[in-house]
Amino acid sequence: MDSNIAESWNGVLKEAREYPLITMFEYMRTTVMSWFALRRAKSTREQGTITPNVRKLVEENFDLSTAMVVRDIADLEYQVQDPTGECFTVLLGPDTCTCGEYQLIGIPCMHALACSTRVGFPSDALVAPAYRVPTWRQGFIGKIYPVPSVGGLELGSGTRAPFLPPAVRRPPGRPRKVCILSRGEYKVSYSTIYENSNY
Template sequence: MGALSKYNPGTVVEWNHLQPYDHPHKVLNFVFWAFRPCIDGFRHCRNVISVDGTHMYTKYKHKLLIAVTLDANNQVLPLAFALVDEENYESWHWFLGNVARHVTRGCSGVCLISDRHAGITSAVQDLPDFRPPLGVHRFCLRHVCSNFNSRFKNIHLKDLCWEAGIQHQVSKFNATMEAIKTNNAAAFTYLSNIPKEKWSLAHDGGWRRGIMTTNMSECINGVLKGARRLPITAIVEMSFQRCVQYFIQRRARSDKMLEKNQPWTDYAYSKFDMWSKKSIEHRVVRFDQRDKTASVATGGRPGRQHHVQAVNISTRDCTCGKFTIFGIPCSHVICAAKWFGLNPAQLVQPWFTLSEYVNTYDGRFYPIHDE
């Protein structure tokens, strides 16, 4: 671990021991590490962090905790790792405290996504970085649905729970909740007791940027699965090598995007392109030139019901909810922007720009020499 920070300046390593530091037999309790290029890369990503824990296969039975984010191309960027003895309040408070101190420090408006582990929920209450007004804590929708299904054991209700969580509009969320209530009043009460903003996209306020699950952190867990039988130093080295490979691969990918002169990453471009094509079917039915507000009617396709969405270009808002949630102009906003003679491409949030993607992977890793 010493060589890691020696040859890669800025890399953070924190230790915590069960025994006092002057005790002749130190027993490892917690160890935390985060690589400087990943920490710097987070400054160019959406302020959303997913955390998760998984068990080790060694005789010590430690747990591996991971914090990750998504880059401008919607790819996982590992941010921090820790080995702890158990998943509880103490270990999660220590880990998340280090994440706040070393990774998200200076970043306002961070959204933390996790499962509903009691240790995480309790730890967040004592960490202002992940509580309003500095940040928020959200639940993984997949875990909410899994817990919901464990209680009521009904696949149809589970599907409705998921449908309610991913709705962009409050009216559609309410309609789905009513369907749950009709099927099972107790199930409705169960979900109603969970704060809506914690698991519902329609009530999130845009904090989670459309990211509904902890799948991104579980993805890294899967990548490191082969290391979970190895000694601690081997696990650290494998996490190091994995991050190095991510940076190499994504620099190469950014070069290809630069050759195409794309303004944004492939992920943002595909979403913008999809909604641009859809906007052709819309039309502006009412507008106010001064306030840059408009009512946009959808469709015209045979068999499709017409809907009207209210767009406010000045506040970057649309009643469909997608613009606020994803940071990319929805089809209604694109239609309205063109009506006002504006370039809708200029409304894409800056964290999707190709320059941000390039800067995310601008940091350097250096070889670790044997000592």
């Protein structure tokens, strides 16, 4: 279970949680709308074939690949030996390497880049389609518009009164400010950690 995205969003909404409900929703909508606009503009300006962050990783792996020895096994199959003497097998057709990094994340490892340099194959073509600029642009093609009206005929033919939240009674007690644990998460105290340790 991975809740990193939810925790990041909770951090963004830390201040907005104190707002009334409709104001909090508007804060969320404008935040996401501005994020999409900024990332859409950034992806449109990009002139390369792969995203900037992935390009940095490819360049770092390329620098590490210059000290490796590449030997042919068969067509598009190579043995790569690193400076420590360890050998890896790279298949450029299926895009695999015995180090496991290439097929795990879809970004060519240093061994695959050493082979692509040997045969003159462009490194950008080895990157998985998920990291290419057209896919990046498709991720932000959606637009988030403001609410067209908060009352009047646009909300429905019979709606003429102002659009207000439902009349509900606030529950007694202080509102919660801490996150509710997800299924599978357990609150662990320092005393429990100390008791289970070998100290």
